[in-house]
Amino acid sequence: MNPGTIGTIIYAVALVAIFYFIAIRPQKKQQREHDALVASVAVGDSILTTSGFYGVVIDMTDDVVIVEFGSNKNCRIPMKKEAIVEVDKGA
Numbered sequence: 001m002n003p004g005t006i007g008t009i010i011y012a013v014a015l016v017a018i019f020y021f022i023a024i025r026p027q028k029k030q031q032r033e034h035d036a037l038v039a040s041v042a043v044g045d046s047i048l049t050t051s052g053f054y055g056v057v058i059d060m061t062d063d064v065v066i067v068e069f070g071s072n073k074n075c076r077i078p079m080k081k082e083a084i085v086e087v088d089k090g091a
Helices: 003-039
Strands: 046-049 054-060 064-069 076-080 084-088
Touching: 003 084, 046 064
Parallel strands: none
Antiparallel strands: 046 054, 046 084, 054 064, 064 076
């Protein structure tokens, strides 16, 4: 191998390492935090959805929650847990 090839390989490895630390690692950390948030949801919690709606969890299964929106007690919508972006415990 000549010195130019070694330099190119080092440059490519450095680019991959920079890309990992700037893009992939923070995204994985954010996904872990969201998974922990979703796992902490319980019946009675007030939540904010990705659509911007506030509601209260009234029932849940493994991956679906039934959320009651507004003061109208007849507005109950099943939705995926992944749509939850914020949780206010026991409110």
